[in-house]
Amino acid sequence: MKYFPLLWATLWRKKTRTIFTLLSIVVAFLLFGMLQGVNAAFQQGVNNANVNRLIVTSRISLTEPLPIAQKPLIEAVPGVAGIAYASWFGAYYQEQKNFVFATPVDIDDYLKVVPELKIAPDQVEALKRTRTGLIVGLDLLQKYGWKVGDRIPLHSTIWVKKDDGNSDWPFDIVGTYDFTTDRSQNNGALFNYSYFDEARTFGAGTIGWWIVSVRDPNQSAQIAAAIDKLFENSPDETKSQSEKEFAQSFLKQFGDINFIVQAILGAVFFTLLFLTGNTMMQAVRERIPELAVLKTLGFSDTKVTVLVLAESLLLCLIAAALGLLLASLLFPMLKDYIGAVKLPTSVLVSGAGIAVLLALATGGLPAWRAKRLVIVDALAGR
Amino acid sequence: MGNIVSLRKVAKRYTRGKEVVEVLHSLDLDIAEGDFVALMGPSGSGKTTLLNLIGGLDRPTEGEVIVAGEHIDRLSGAALARWRARHVGFVFQFYNLMPMLSAQANVELPLLLTHLSAAQRRANALTALTIVGLADRARHKPSELSGGQQQRVAIARALVADPTLLVCDEPTGDLDRRTADEILGLLQVLNREHGKTIIMVTHDPKAAEYARRQLHMDKGALVDGQQVS
Numbered sequence: 162m163k164y165f166p167l168l169w170a171t172l173w174r175k176k177t178r179t180i181f182t183l184l185s186i187v188v189a190f191l192l193f194g195m196l197q198g199v200n201a202a203f204q205q206g207v208n209n210a211n212v213n214r215l216i217v218t219s220r221i222s223l224t225e226p227l228p229i230a231q232k233p234l235i236e237a238v239p240g241v242a243g244i245a246y247a248s249w250f251g252a253y254y255q256e257q258k259n260f261v262f263a264t265p266v267d268i269d270d271y272l273k274v275v276p277e278l279k280i281a282p283d284q285v286e287a288l289k290r291t292r293t294g295l296i297v298g299l300d301l302l303q304k305y306g307w308k309v310g311d312r313i314p315l316h317s318t319i320w321v322k323k324d325d326g327n328s329d330w331p332f333d334i335v336g337t338y339d340f341t342t343d344r345s346q347n348n349g350a351l352f353n354y355s356y357f358d359e360a361r362t363f364g365a366g367t368i369g370w371w372i373v374s375v376r377d378p379n380q381s382a383q384i385a386a387a388i389d390k391l392f393e394n395s396p397d398e399t400k401s402q403s404e405k406e407f408a409q410s411f412l413k414q415f416g417d418i419n420f421i422v423q424a425i426l427g428a429v430f431f432t433l434l435f436l437t438g439n440t441m442m443q444a445v446r447e448r449i450p451e452l453a454v455l456k457t458l459g460f461s462d463t464k465v466t467v468l469v470l471a472e473s474l475l476l477c478l479i480a481a482a483l484g485l486l487l488a489s490l491l492f493p494m495l496k497d498y499i500g501a502v503k504l505p506t507s508v509l510v511s512g513a514g515i516a517v518l519l520a521l522a523t524g525g526l527p528a529w530r531a532k533r534l535v536i537v538d539a540l541a542g543r
Numbered sequence: 544m545g546n547i548v549s550l551r552k553v554a555k556r557y558t559r560g561k562e563v564v565e566v567l568h569s570l571d572l573d574i575a576e577g578d579f580v581a582l583m584g585p586s587g588s589g590k591t592t593l594l595n596l597i598g599g600l601d602r603p604t605e606g607e608v609i610v611a612g613e614h615i616d617r618l619s620g621a622a623l624a625r626w627r628a629r630h631v632g633f634v635f636q637f638y639n640l641m642p643m644l645s646a647q648a649n650v651e652l653p654l655l656l657t658h659l660s661a662a663q664r665r666a667n668a669l670t671a672l673t674i675v676g677l678a679d680r681a682r683h684k685p686s687e688l689s690g691g692q693q694q695r696v697a698i699a700r701a702l703v704a705d706p707t708l709l710v711c712d713e714p715t716g717d718l719d720r721r722t723a724d725e726i727l728g729l730l731q732v733l734n735r736e737h738g739k740t741i742i743m744v745t746h747d748p749k750a751a752e753y754a755r756r757q758l759h760m761d762k763g764a765l766v767d768g769q770q771v772s
């Protein structure tokens with residue numbers, strides 16, 4: 162594009178000002194990338210949720226246990242294909258910040274209900290043979306440099322062992338799993354419910370929540386209602402939700418992340434709009450005589466308008482590209498907290514879209530002013 | 544030779560609130576192809592206004608402006624812009640160069656509107672700079688050039704697209720005598736040797752002597768014309 166050198170020279174006319182404007186846009190887009198990345202990672206979890214599954218928790222709260230005796234009753238509900246359970250274990254490794262999502266399961270039930278979870282058959286057998294066996298997600302194994310055969314302690318913040326009154330639970334790593342449909346879940350661990358239930362000081366015979374697979378996802382709502390009806394007015398009333406609803410309400414516990422992210426970004430871009438808009442306006446005001454000369458030379462009103470818009474587009478796109486690049490470099494550092502490794506492409510695409518909108522919004526008024534500029538008045542300084 | 548500029552009963556009025564000011568009164572003017580006209584007159588007599596009408600920067604309130612065979616008072620904004628790019632080169636008192644562009648890039652600006660390739664644009668700009676004697680300053684920014692040199696760059700920019708007509712509004716108004724003489728000599732060469740039609744507004748009688756013809760304006764009307772050389 163032959164106008165590029167002209168655009169480029171114009172953009173860098175006031176170097177310091179351009180650099181500061183550029184930096185503020187870069188920072189805004191860095192923030193945008195990181196926050197939207199986190200948001201998207203959480204939403205990804207919701208979207209990856211399986212529609213074939215229901216999560217049944219206590220009506221009272223997510224952490225309230227349910228009796229294992231409910232199992233045959235739920236199993237008998239028409240449309241239920243399989244049932245498994247899991248429990249909060251509240252584990253960390255060595256230090257409190259090393260949270261590990263480890264849950265006691267009945268491995269056969271669990272694999273039936275969660276078939277996307279892949280474990281080598283001999284390792285499943287090893288888990289069944291080994292009371293203190295632990296199947297570790299591939300990412301978790303890598304994170305701490307564990308190997309199959311290692312004996313490691315996990316500290317439970319909830320459960321104390323009967324025999325020694327200790328909260329450090331020893332485990333023997335007997336295998337690994339790969340959650341093929343959502344690798345962000347590869348940082349958990351599974352172990353034998355039997356070990357857990359026998360060893361803990363209280364709560365025997367209870368589980369944390371049920372995972373129920375249904376034959377027909379279209380029937381999910383009816384089946385959920387039927388399960389809840391089953392335990393109505395019992396001491397252990399339940400709340401059944403699709404895995405998706407569950408993921409969503411689980412997220413809500415931390416606050417409406419989506420809303421918070423949008424609110425912060427809204428404020429940031431609102432400020433940016435005025436900052437950049439003002440800079441652009443100032444730049445155009447200073448250049449009125451030059452714009453008049455361009456028109457004198459035969460540049461049409463439209464061409465001058467496009468040049469001003471293109472300048473603002475150039476500035477916003479360069480800054481957005483830098484900001485998003487930084488964000489995609491920094492984003493993997495959040496892996497431990499949110500599980501996602503790569504800044505989702507959707508964030509980059511929407512970032513580019515926003516950069517264009519920002520350019521049009523901030524360049525619009527100056528461009529309009531440039532278009533309306535009357536040559537003879539501008540030349541005479543009127 | 545035919546007339547390159549014909550003004551017929553041209554009036555220009557400005558409205559300020561309820562007050563109407565007539566700046567040009569029913570003015571007739573013919574300028575032949577290849578002429579070099581100096582337009583003189585007291586400040587506020589309407590010289591710039593007239594020049595802007597001839598150069599297609601402004602439109603008359605009444606009357607016809609026919610330049611290079613076109614009724615430019617009838618052209619739309621975009622068509623008028625195209626017409627200017629094709630037919631008119633402008634030189635101003637304060638040079639009006641782009642401060643962030645080199646002399647070369649300034650001269651190339653009008654060529655961006657043509658279909659010339661980048662190499663041709665560069666070559667033509669260098670030729671124009673050579674004509675004004677500034678080929679060795681092609682890479683310099685306007686701030687690195689003297690006033691006279693900046694005006695030469697402006698003349699090169701006005702020339703580069705080979706216009707039918709050069710329109711200069713007090714081109715030496717900001718220059719000392721010697722530099723002014725150099726610039727005026729250059730304009731004279733462009734007129735005599737390159738056949739460019741030139742219309743120049745000036746306050747300086749010495750400058751006007753470089754022209755073939757002097758026109759005098761007073762209060763929005765041409766008073767008399769006299770032939771020089």
Ligand SMILES: Nc1ncnc2c1ncn2[C@@H]1O[C@H](COP(=O)(O)OP(=O)(O)OP(=O)(O)O)[C@@H](O)[C@H]1O
Pocket residue numbers: 538557558559564566584585586587588589590591592593
């Ligand atoms: N846009 C405008 N609105 C109102 N009046 C105007 C406008 N443009 C020019 N005038 C008036 O028209 C008259 C002629 O102006 P013009 O600029 O043509 O004078 P000039 O002969 O070039 O003067 P100078 O020698 O000082 O450059 C002046 O009185 C000026 O105030």
Ligand SMILES: [Mg+2]
Pocket residue numbers: 590591592712
């Ligand atoms: Mg004037």
